[in-house]
Amino acid sequence: MGEQSSGSSNKNGKADKKEKVAAKPPAAESRTALVRRARRINRELAEVYPYAHPELDFDNPFQLLVATVLSAQTTDLRVNQTTPALFAKYPTPEDLAAANPEEVEEILRPCGFFRAKTKSVIGLSKALVAEFGGEVPGKLEDLVKLPGVGRKTAFVVLGNAFGRPGITVDTHFQRLVRRWRWTEETDPDKIEAAVGALFPKSDWTDLSHHVIWHGRRICHARRPACGACPVAPLCPAYGEGETDPEKAKKLLKYEKGGFPGQRLKPPQAYLDAGGRPAPPLGAG
Incomplete structure (x- = not known):
């Protein structure tokens, strides 16, 4: 799902400037389908970022x-x-x-x-x-x-x-879980509760790392690299960013210095036979 235009014209007969319309969640997605889709996104990200961890250096x-x-x-x-x-x-x-x-x-x-x-x-x-x-x-x-x-x-x-499960709701986490339509909440505490209810408690810490790493590397705030995203088929906001695979590839932050433990495939690996990411799975 991408940008749509209103198609209206002003009184001078000139077409109005194209407006961005927020992508809508998959039609009639049930609670069960949402849980399945959310957990599948996390599994996909776990394969892409198998060694995701806090990117702050510490010894204790x-x-x-x-x-x-x-x-x-x-x-x-x-x-x-x-x-x-x-x-x-x-x-x-x-x-x-x-x-x-x-x-x-x-x-x-x-x-x-x-x-x-x-x-x-x-x-x-x-x-x-x-x-x-x-x-x-x-x-x-x-x-x-x-x-x-x-x-x-x-x-x-x-x-x-301490190895005690918790969800870290930073700016990346907030942005991505709303794009994925896991929740519509805006308050960090409510986001934490809503997302936590979708996953086993044992997944919470690693889930936080996966989402934050993805937000830093691919799903950026201003120009998400949709065309190079491993979870594009599961994302109802696909199209908010760059969908052309080659252009999207240039937006990947990992290419500017690299990130240990990241196993990104070439953008083409996520494309369908027509050369585009598959549409969101919806009821997944």
């Missing part, structure tokens, strides 16, 4: 917690370039809790919003020392009490440092 729960807080409004690459110096100077919560804010700000300056982030990481370090003996807690209700830590950050830490 404390480092992951701090890195995730720093990743707000910046890239994981930028955070990974910044945290080695931070953790070399302040390797423990006790060290960061006692740090001079101005010195921390200087280290974090490349991450943007460095003053607010400095306040958060020093504040959460002080809270870890005062309330948890310098250890990162492994419970959601404890993590979200820390300065600068919300549910998204908490689930990243729980899922990847």
Whole structure:
């Protein structure tokens, strides 16, 4: 499904500018069909990104917690370039809790919003020392009490440092699950609940990685590479982006530097006999 035009004309007889119309969900898709389609998308993405993981570098729960807080409004690459110096100077919560804010700000300056982030990481370090003996807690209700830590950050830490399932609803995740018509919710907490109900709890952490990796590499916000997408036949929003396979291939972010663990096939591997991605499966 792609762009449609209204076909109307203005009073001067000139055709109105072509309008984009949001793709509609598969007609009369039942709850059972939605669950099947959602799980099939996740299986397809698991084959494309078999080693999907947090793209923040960390050696322990404390480092992951701090890195995730720093990743707000910046890239994981930028955070990974910044945290080695931070953790070399302040390797423990006790060290960061006692740090001079101005010195921390200087280290974090490349991450943007460095003053607010400095306040958060020093504040959460002080809270870890005062309330948890310098250890990162492994419970959601404890993590979200820390300065600068919300549910998204908490689930990243729980899922990847403690092995406890959680759904990470970042901007990529929100965009893709709405494009796939898994939910129409816009509030992150409601998205988390709606999507979580479609999958076994044991799938939640890996599902988050698969969706986020796909959003960063193929299903971009402005120009999704529909013509090179492995889940195009399952996507009711197919056509919102570039559908020509060769043009779409140029939009793939992995080609600009590469991403370990990614097994993207050539765009042609996802095409039908007519050279186009198959239409959405609908009731799949």
